[in-house]
Amino acid sequence: MKFYTALAALLLLTVSAFAADVDGKWTGTMSTPMGDIPVGFTLKADGAKLTGTTMGPDGGDVAITDGKVDGANISFTVTFDFGGMPFMLVYKGVVSGDSIKFNIDVAGMPFDLVVKKAK
Numbered sequence: 001m002k003f004y005t006a007l008a009a010l011l012l013l014t015v016s017a018f019a020a021d022v023d024g025k026w027t028g029t030m031s032t033p034m035g036d037i038p039v040g041f042t043l044k045a046d047g048a049k050l051t052g053t054t055m056g057p058d059g060g061d062v063a064i065t066d067g068k069v070d071g072a073n074i075s076f077t078v079t080f081d082f083g084g085m086p087f088m089l090v091y092k093g094v095v096s097g098d099s100i101k102f103n104i105d106v107a108g109m110p111f112d113l114v115v116k117k118a119k
Contacts, residue, residue, distance in 0.1 A: 020072040020095030022050065028115035030104075041115065045069045054078050064091075072096065 026041045041064075043052040050067025057080065067076035072095045080087045093102040098117040103110055 020069070020074070021045075022069065022074055022095055022100070025118040026100060026115040027118050028113060030111060030113050032111070039113065039115065040118075043067075043074075045074075050074055050076055052076075056080060057082075074100070 022043045022045050024043065026043065028039050030037045030039050038055070040055045041052060042054075042061075043050060043064075048069050050064070050069050052064050052067065053061040054064060056062040062078055062080060064076040064078050068074065073093070074095060075090075075092045078089045078091065080089070087107075090105040091102050092104075093100045100115050102113040102115070104113055
């Protein structure tokens with residue numbers, strides 16, 4: 001029984017060692033009803049915690065919050081401030097090599113976005 005417990009613990013450690021490499025800059029374009037919008041992220045994983053920034057509407061950096069990494073899956077929230085009115089986007093993504101495929105919840109409306117790792 002101890003052998004199986006040790007084997008299970010080793011497998012869990014091995015899986016977490018293969019967490020996706022999300023560190024760095026990522027860029028792409030989001031298609032919206034009002035036209036294409038360039039997007040960019042700078043992400044940094046520290047174990048299961050994800051931190052970073054995204055481009056705001058004015059081109060400035062906006063911090064991501066509640067960032068999480070679980071293997072190839074990542075998630076975080078971005079809150080933009082439009083004249084004192086907060087506007088929240090919830091990102092859930094899957095990292096695959098040099099791309100991240102996001103599903104973004106924008107006030108209950110889903111949007112898909114693919115970003116590529118900047119070289």
